[in-house]
Amino acid sequence: MATRTQAKTTRTARKAPAASAAPVAAPTHPLPSYLDPNHLGPWGTYLAQVDRVAPYLGPLGKWVETLKRPKRSLIVDVALRRDDGTIAHFEGYRVQHNISRGPGKGGVRFHPDVTLSEVMALAAWMSIKNAAVNVPYGGAKGGIRVDPRTLSLGELERVTRRYTSEIGLIIGPSKDIPAPDVNTNEKVMAWMMDTYSVNVGATATGVVTGKPIDLGGSLGRREATGRGVFTVGAEAAQRIGLTIEGSRVAVQGFGNVGGVAGKLFAEAGAKVIAVQDHSGGVSNDRGLNVPKLLDHVAATGGVAGFRGGEPLTAEQFWSCKCDILIPAALEGQINAQNAGKIKARMVIEGANGPTTPEADDILQDKGVLVVPDVIANAGGVTVSYFEWVQDFSSFFWSEAEINQRLVRIMTEAFTAVWNTAQQHQVSLRTATFIVACRRILHARDMRGLYP
Numbered sequence: 001m002a003t004r005t006q007a008k009t010t011r012t013a014r015k016a017p018a019a020s021a022a023p024v025a026a027p028t029h030p031l032p033s034y035l036d037p038n039h040l041g042p043w044g045t046y047l048a049q050v051d052r053v054a055p056y057l058g059p060l061g062k063w064v065e066t067l068k069r070p071k072r073s074l075i076v077d078v079a080l081r082r083d084d085g086t087i088a089h090f091e092g093y094r095v096q097h098n099i100s101r102g103p104g105k106g107g108v109r110f111h112p113d114v115t116l117s118e119v120m121a122l123a124a125w126m127s128i129k130n131a132a133v134n135v136p137y138g139g140a141k142g143g144i145r146v147d148p149r150t151l152s153l154g155e156l157e158r159v160t161r162r163y164t165s166e167i168g169l170i171i172g173p174s175k176d177i178p179a180p181d182v183n184t185n186e187k188v189m190a191w192m193m194d195t196y197s198v199n200v201g202a203t204a205t206g207v208v209t210g211k212p213i214d215l216g217g218s219l220g221r222r223e224a225t226g227r228g229v230f231t232v233g234a235e236a237a238q239r240i241g242l243t244i245e246g247s248r249v250a251v252q253g254f255g256n257v258g259g260v261a262g263k264l265f266a267e268a269g270a271k272v273i274a275v276q277d278h279s280g281g282v283s284n285d286r287g288l289n290v291p292k293l294l295d296h297v298a299a300t301g302g303v304a305g306f307r308g309g310e311p312l313t314a315e316q317f318w319s320c321k322c323d324i325l326i327p328a329a330l331e332g333q334i335n336a337q338n339a340g341k342i343k344a345r346m347v348i349e350g351a352n353g354p355t356t357p358e359a360d361d362i363l364q365d366k367g368v369l370v371v372p373d374v375i376a377n378a379g380g381v382t383v384s385y386f387e388w389v390q391d392f393s394s395f396f397w398s399e400a401e402i403n404q405r406l407v408r409i410m411t412e413a414f415t416a417v418w419n420t421a422q423q424h425q426v427s428l429r430t431a432t433f434i435v436a437c438r439r440i441l442h443a444r445d446m447r448g449l450y451p
Helices: 004-010 042-056 058-067 116-132 153-167 186-200 221-239 258-267 290-300 314-318 357-365 379-393 399-424 428-447
Strands: 072-081 087-098 104-111 138-145 176-180 248-252 271-277 280-283 324-327 346-348 369-371
Touching: 042 058, 042 116, 042 357, 042 428, 058 428, 072 116, 072 153, 087 116, 087 153, 087 176, 104 116, 104 186, 104 379, 116 138, 116 379, 116 428, 138 153, 138 176, 153 186, 176 186, 176 379, 221 258, 221 324, 221 346, 221 369, 221 379, 221 399, 248 258, 258 271, 258 290, 258 324, 271 290, 271 314, 280 314, 357 369, 369 428, 379 399, 399 428
Parallel strands: 104 138, 104 176, 248 271, 248 324, 324 346, 346 369
Antiparallel strands: 072 087, 087 138, 271 280
């Protein structure tokens, strides 16, 4: 069992590996502004991560520019007839980052802050995530820049169906399979599946995952991402000598990811001492009653006002004393401004891209082990893969079978990442990128170029 001191050896190396690694090919022409690695935004964060892994790709480094350019980006106008008869327009996106290993796979989010840079980055992280757990998918992502809280149920359905029709030319069971993400759920997936099916003239349950069970959805899908966070978190804790029972856990975001992860950690004997979300924060040094807090969130929409703890500000949340910190909200939450305040021994990224590269370096210098999103939250896409397979075969598994398969895949994937980190003396994030990028670029290399 590794000690905390040994765990520090997984920090990102500041120097390149042996000179035998192949040089990275220079871009054949200048990058457009939105691909500029110095451009602020999630895509810039992703590009910085690729730059860190490039020296470890060996002969596959000649293909590294493939990782820096999305395969296909579609921007669509999503027109909506409002309930009052007026017409509104929203911008929608579907980005396929890489499909060398299989069809695109990634969620759809409805949020007023959705941008092309964000969707490109999320699609790229899906490429890495799918390759890291070795499921036969490429990476894709989609979204509409809209606040769904301003829409009636009828308007939400119409905007979903319009968006699905607009991106219908690039999605399909063997082309690109959407799934739920921020502010989308089983109902939205049912509308997307139905719209696509009507347009192609046949029921196509495999066009999306995260569907209702009665429409070909999979048992265990809703809890899968949080279960994956717990699984790899427990594996990482074991390797640094941290006992889950009695450990102190703080969670940002308490929905399907953070809520499920918090519940599983609490059931394993940990104390969830602080939770923060869009509504506010709550803390209890003796441990929050997680089931009651989940009931409160379901009833009110957020953790604010929960009577089982004291109110907690965002600044207090980031500086609370804990063993495990789980950011499970949006990207960029741990940054250069707050990373130095974090007192956790381990950060498990439930959200996509919650830590900026600058914050990564700060946490590494503090000796905090970061379990990155591209492995920690891959449980959702793993069970999405199970759902897709079940839809093709029209044969469905029990929830126990699904959870057993999920734990096995996540454990094996984390072991491969941990061993790679030890081998190259790099962070777990860089190690995950090494494993995933080698798989992606090996597929690209074997397929070659056509024409």
